[in-house]
Amino acid sequence: MNTVVPSLRADLVAIFHAALAAVDPLHLVTNHLRREGAQIWVQSSHGVVATWRAPTLVVGAGKAAGRMAAACEQVLGPEAVHGEVIVADGCGADTQSIQVTEAGHPLPDERGENATQRIVELCKRRETGGTLGLIGGGASSLLVQPRPPVRLADKIAATQLLLECGADIGELNCLRKHLSRVKGGGLARLVTGQLATLLISDVVGDDLGTIGSGPTAPDATTFADAWAVLERYNLVGRVPAVVSQVLRDGIDGRVVETMKPNDPEAVHCRNLIVGSNRTALAAAAQAVRSRGWAVAVEESPLVGATITAARHFGSTLVRLMHQSARRPLCVLAGGETTVRVEGTGRGGRNQEFALVLAREVAGLPITVLSAGTDGVDGPTDAAGAFVDGTTVRRARARGLEPEVALARNDSYGFFGELGDLFQCGPTGTNVMDIKVALIAA
Numbered sequence: 001m002n003t004v005v006p007s008l009r010a011d012l013v014a015i016f017h018a019a020l021a022a023v024d025p026l027h028l029v030t031n032h033l034r035r036e037g038a039q040i041w042v043q044s045s046h047g048v049v050a051t052w053r054a055p056t057l058v059v060g061a062g063k064a065a066g067r068m069a070a071a072c073e074q075v076l077g078p079e080a081v082h083g084e085v086i087v088a089d090g091c092g093a094d095t096q097s098i099q100v101t102e103a104g105h106p107l108p109d110e111r112g113e114n115a116t117q118r119i120v121e122l123c124k125r126r127e128t129g130g131t132l133g134l135i136g137g138g139a140s141s142l143l144v145q146p147r148p149p150v151r152l153a154d155k156i157a158a159t160q161l162l163l164e165c166g167a168d169i170g171e172l173n174c175l176r177k178h179l180s181r182v183k184g185g186g187l188a189r190l191v192t193g194q195l196a197t198l199l200i201s202d203v204v205g206d207d208l209g210t211i212g213s214g215p216t217a218p219d220a221t222t223f224a225d226a227w228a229v230l231e232r233y234n235l236v237g238r239v240p241a242v243v244s245q246v247l248r249d250g251i252d253g254r255v256v257e258t259m260k261p262n263d264p265e266a267v268h269c270r271n272l273i274v275g276s277n278r279t280a281l282a283a284a285a286q287a288v289r290s291r292g293w294a295v296a297v298e299e300s301p302l303v304g305a306t307i308t309a310a311r312h313f314g315s316t317l318v319r320l321m322h323q324s325a326r327r328p329l330c331v332l333a334g335g336e337t338t339v340r341v342e343g344t345g346r347g348g349r350n351q352e353f354a355l356v357l358a359r360e361v362a363g364l365p366i367t368v369l370s371a372g373t374d375g376v377d378g379p380t381d382a383a384g385a386f387v388d389g390t391t392v393r394r395a396r397a398r399g400l401e402p403e404v405a406l407a408r409n410d411s412y413g414f415f416g417e418l419g420d421l422f423q424c425g426p427t428g429t430n431v432m433d434i435k436v437a438l439i440a441a
Contacts, residue, residue: 016101219259335432
């Protein structure tokens with residue numbers, strides 16, 4: 001029998017959805033665009049970022065790109081915009097003049113490759129007006145045009161190997177950028193005239209060159225850095241030979257580098273982050289306060305190995321439990337950890353995080369929701385999982401051992417058996433992960 005207190009679970013979900021509402025792409029983009037007649041402005045809280053006269057070419061990719069495109073049509077008018085954006089399966093949106101194409105994620109596919117080619121042709125043909133880029137989490141997989149002679153299958157194989165090794169997003173994107181013609185500023189190199197990009201950040205530190213592998217941003221990494229990533233995970237001899245060859249050619253100067261900050265093409269680029277994990281956490285904190293609870297927001301993002309990060313977070317919760325006053329305390333944290341896949345089970349970083357946390361909070365009045373803001377956790381239909389002080393006891397009553405499930409990387413099976421998976425479906429946005437933990441009074 002599921003003994004997680006229903007009211008607590010409902011509260012955690014409500015707080016999570018408050019965080020999502022704050023990073024709704026429709027809301028975020030609407031606040032940064034303005035049109036008067038034929039004149040269009042892209043603006044931040046500090047002033048105008050770019051301006052041009054209609055028409056506007058809209059291109060981009062990411063899980064949030066569909067709703068971002070819909071916002072562009074809403075503010076600028078469908079008659080004044082055209083273009084195409086690529087989104088992950090299940091993240092489509094209703095638009096009139098901007099095509100929204102679904103494609104593969106986290107591994108790219110031919111749908112993404114074909115859509116990217118169409119976007120490239122649109123950028124090459126644009127003659128008047130300005131270009132508006134829309135980039136969000138997932139764009140690294142969705143916006144795909146391998147650098148010849150690398151083929152899509154080669155890039156998929158290299159990406160899969162890095163994912164299995166537990167490489168972080170920065171390492172993944174470093175390699176992706178140097179195997180691509182559109183990442184690492186490659187898309188910006190195709191655009192003449194005004195270019196402004198609105199970005200929803202899904203990376204720690206909100207680095208412009210890392211969000212979506214920076215198709216319209218300068219890149220600080222090099223071919224040598226990409227080679228070092230392969231060496232770090234002992235993949236030099238395991239990736240397709242053509243991947244290693246392109247990196248070597250780049251190191252030797254036979255292949256052009258990604259766009260750098262001082263390159264002439266970078267001068268006309270304007271990149272504006274309109275939403276991030278911090279935006280979501282601030283909204284979650286407000287939702288907590290509205291319930292009369294005390295709230296603590298972890299300043300440092302949760303990064304690195306999932307197991308290590310979960311144990312550290314568990315220790316923090318136990319410490320705060322002993323220090324907290326009589327009213328409930330909600331602890332919020334964000335970030336993105338990495339999982340090293342060694343077993344044959346199913347799961348994702350949030351489900352594994354919750355699985356590790358189960359032993360840390362066993363027997364304690366602590367309830368936690370760990371979930372991805374995109375609604376998808378790894379190759380599963382869950383966004384994450386709930387865990388509380390009764391999880392271990394309930395699991396063992398069913399013959400389940402947390403450590404065994406962890407060794408098998410089978411957090412999905414573990415929480416599925418307990419009825420503690422959190423399944424909300426694709427959200428249409430992505431600002432990494434959120435942990436909502438309630439320490440009961």
